Structure formats: C-alpha cells, structure tokens
Amino acid sequence: MKSLTNRSKLVVNKQMTFMERIYLPVIAKGMLVTLKHFFRKSVTIRYPEVKRLFAAAYRGLHVLKKDENGAERCTACGLCALSCPAEAITMTAAERQPGEEHLYKEEKYASMYEINMLRCIFCGLCEEACPKEAIFLTNEELAPSVYDRKDLIFGKDKLVEKEHNPNGKVRGGGPLTERLYHG
Ligand code: SF4
Ligand code: SF4
Numbered sequence: 001m002k003s004l005t006n007r008s009k010l011v012v013n014k015q016m017t018f019m020e021r022i023y024l025p026v027i028a029k030g031m032l033v034t035l036k037h038f039f040r041k042s043v044t045i046r047y048p049e050v051k052r053l054f055a056a057a058y059r060g061l062h063v064l065k066k067d068e069n070g071a072e073r074c075t076a077c078g079l080c081a082l083s084c085p086a087e088a089i090t091m092t093a094a095e096r097q098p099g100e101e102h103l104y105k106e107e108k109y110a111s112m113y114e115i116n117m118l119r120c121i122f123c124g125l126c127e128e129a130c131p132k133e134a135i136f137l138t139n140e141e142l143a144p145s146v147y148d149r150k151d152l153i154f155g156k157d158k159l160v161e162k163e164h165n166p167n168g169k170v171r172g173g174g175p176l177t178e179r180l181y182h183g
Pocket of ligand 2: 074075076077078079081129130131133134135
C-alpha cells in the first residue's frame, strides 16, 4: 500500500558481511575515538580541589568585611535587609561596649547577622545598599552544597572575614575605595 507521506523506506533483510559479523573493525573504530579523547586536554576540572577563576562581575558568596584595624564594618543599620528582594537577611543590633573598639568600627554593630541562602538570589542589592562597605558578594567562592537545609542559614561565623584584606573577596578584585561595579 502506498504511504500517505511518501516517506516510508523499504527495509531490506541484508546479510551481514564477514567483517561486520566479527565486529572487530567497529570496536577498533570506537577505541580510536576513545584514545583520541584520552590524549586531548580535558575540559573538566577536579572541583572542589581545583576551582575556576570567576569573572570580575560574578556574584558569589557574601562576606562581611573588616576595616584596616580588624574591626567589623557593619553598623547594623538594616539597609541591606530592607533592600533585599528575597527578604533573606536578618540581624540584631547591639551597642558597642567600652573596650570593644577593636572589634566593632561603629558604636552600633550586628550581634547577630544571618543570610538565608535558600532565599538569596545573589542579586547584589545588599552590597549596593550598604553605606559602610561592609557587605560584598565575592567573586571567589560559591555557596557550598549541604545535606541539611538549616546549614544554609549563614551566620556571622561564616560571613565575617577572618582578617582584614582590602584586596580580597571584593567583587572586581580591587581595594574597597577603588572597587569597580561591573554587575
Ligand atoms: S544578594 Fe540579593 S537576595 Fe541575596 S541577600 Fe543580598 S540582596 Fe538579598
Ligand atoms: S551590612 Fe551594611 S547595610 Fe547591612 S546592616 Fe551592615 S552596615 Fe547596614
């Protein structure tokens, strides 16, 4: 019967040749393709041991910066939380006590500061809103993968930088005063 589309193909029950029956030529051909890839430069990397460099504009993990004396820059003004479209930031403000000047730059500081990474969309608006250059989204690190949702609430223990580093962990890579906003 003639097909309506005229795209039907006549199937022929062709006998396989001797070379086709032993499969060796096609196995050799397949091995050759594998070997070719074996000696090629790999396009993948051994993450997380090896990490790729991100673009200067990349918005990765947040970092709460310290000043040149090692004191936290954040003054718990709440502007980052207000500007956050995902409502991912919460904090508690506290008053700096005498003798704590080396810990906190301003008279008010965040005794608790949390970012819910489950909500964060890495838009960078918190960074833009901060008047104290206290919060940045680094272009060096990604938020790590975890097995438990509660581990994605990042507190000060994960967010505050360990020591003052004007060049590190700032998007664009430059010192705070010379930073560039590419994003
Ligand atoms: S990057 Fe955007 S979504 Fe994430 S905490 Fe900052 S303002 Fe909120
Ligand atoms: S990070 Fe910046 S905007 Fe957010 S509370 Fe601290 S000083 Fe204010």
